[in-house]
Amino acid sequence: MTRAENIAQVLAATGFVTSSLTYALFAGPAPSEGMGAPAPVMRPGFPAEPVAGGPFNLARLYLQPDNVVMFLLLLSLWLMLVLDAIGNTVEPYRGHGRVTPALVIALLSGAAWPWVMDLFRVLGAGLAVTMMIAALLAARRMAGVNRPAIGFLAGWSTGIAVAVVAGMIAALFGLRLSDTAALAILPSALIAILLQGRIGSAVSYTVALIWAFCGVAATTMGSNPMVALAAILGIAALSTVLVRAAS
Numbered sequence: 001m002t003r004a005e006n007i008a009q010v011l012a013a014t015g016f017v018t019s020s021l022t023y024a025l026f027a028g029p030a031p032s033e034g035m036g037a038p039a040p041v042m043r044p045g046f047p048a049e050p051v052a053g054g055p056f057n058l059a060r061l062y063l064q065p066d067n068v069v070m071f072l073l074l075l076s077l078w079l080m081l082v083l084d085a086i087g088n089t090v091e092p093y094r095g096h097g098r099v100t101p102a103l104v105i106a107l108l109s110g111a112a113w114p115w116v117m118d119l120f121r122v123l124g125a126g127l128a129v130t131m132m133i134a135a136l137l138a139a140r141r142m143a144g145v146n147r148p149a150i151g152f153l154a155g156w157s158t159g160i161a162v163a164v165v166a167g168m169i170a171a172l173f174g175l176r177l178s179d180t181a182a183l184a185i186l187p188s189a190l191i192a193i194l195l196q197g198r199i200g201s202a203v204s205y206t207v208a209l210i211w212a213f214c215g216v217a218a219t220t221m222g223s224n225p226m227v228a229l230a231a232i233l234g235i236a237a238l239s240t241v242l243v244r245a246a247s
Contacts, residue, residue, distance in 0.1 A: 070215035084149035155208025
């Protein structure tokens with residue numbers, strides 16, 4: 001059974017990296033389009049939003065990097081997941097049997113949801129939330145074991161899933177990008193504050209979220225200062241959590 005779990009993790013990690021790389025390169029426009037532009041942008045299934053340029057843009061920042069910070073975040077995630085899968089195959093981690101099912105579900109959901117979201121937004125959002133929950137469960141089960149890739153995936157997934165849900169709320173109520181950012185960034189920080197203690201010393205969870213918020217701030221500093229401010233507030237809140245977890 002151990003070998004089957006190792007193979008499942010390798011295949012799931014490969015599928016996740018391949019899917020997200022393909023999406024980053026070929027799926028739709030760059031995420032920064034319309035981040036601060038006044039002209040409305042229409043996307044299938046969403047109403048026009050004159051400031052946000054489409055409620056899915058905030059989540060797209062994680063998937064289609066348009067600055068070095070977000071690109072390095074995504075690249076680091078890919079490398080960590082690949083190295084974790086290889087390391088687990090060469091020498092299985094302690095307790096890996098308890099974490100592999102949740103990790104595989106998180107990776108497969110992460111590979112599928114961006115493509116599904118463009119066609120079936122409720123199902124896509126459900127897959128994004130599933131990715132987050134499964135990744136958090138995997139990180140919780142690996143508490144005390146040095147597998148930073150799992151905590152990093154959980155942090156990245158938290159930022160994505162909350163951004164997707166916030167985007168759907170924004171589409172439903174016609175909120176502006178600054179409102180969407182507050183709905184996405186601040187709850188993500190609150191989730192991290194509540195869950196970091198349960199994950200233990202896996203600071204990679206909080207590091208991933210801080211890194212993502214830095215990328216959001218860098219992207220929107222010039223075009224939408226309110227979004228950048230929300231990201232900075234999230235960074236400040238998470239920094240205290242990071243210091244506490246590291247100590």
